[in-house]
Amino acid sequence: MNIDALHFTPASAVAGGLMIGAAAALYMLLNGRIAGISGMLGRLIDTATADRASPLAFLVGLGAAPWLWRMLQPMPDIVVAASNPTLIAAGLLVGFGTRLGSGCTSGHGVCGISRSSKRSFAATATFMTFGFLAVFALKHL
Template sequence: MTLDTLHFTPSSALAGGIMIGLAAALYMLLNGRIAGISGMLGRLIDKASTDRASPLAFLVGLIAAPWLWRLVAPLPEVVVAASNPMLIAAGLLVGFGTRYGSGCTSGHGVCGISRGSGRSFAATATFMAFGFLTVFLLKHL
């Protein structure tokens, strides 16, 4: 995947960050739960879970948002330069890491850090370090 650095604007990044923070804060305020995507998916899959409506609505909103945005402005071009086996392996590793780390980047990085969770600071630092290492190994060695 490549980033379109020619059309990057700090204002759009700031607006996106504000919307993510607002959505996470509202989800916590209205549902009393962390807006961690892996936890929401887990509640949808878990047969014993009784709370399926709020995570389903949140996830549907995540999926619908780009389609709605297309009505206002064009979406940026996305180019994926990885093979299907590499994408499958990456997805499995992310799923394993999410389960092993008791949460994902949205749960730890957005919600946990904003609550001052030491565990989330450690988890996010680990996500970032291994992300940097992976890019370095795959792109430069």
């Protein structure tokens, strides 16, 4: 494995992690809810849910963040080396895994682990393990 030292930016990674952690903690403190993206989307489209303003504001902020960043710094070039059918299959598999695991990576990995949830530790270990295996299989086998 090679790390591109020219583009390795640990300070911005730490700052981003701190901001994500602070946002998740504030959301829990102020709303009493987990800041998991799949749960937010679920509450937004659920017709029985009364409070749609909070998840809507969170998701709009999440979508607006790259546009706000773009005003401060140029965005890095993004190269997607997969075909559209592969991307669609990957999206469907992620969606299925999110439903099967009762939450997404942000809900389990950020919010669940910080609350010492055993289910979130198991879910995070599972999706990280299979993510590593998938990358290894696709890159080396």
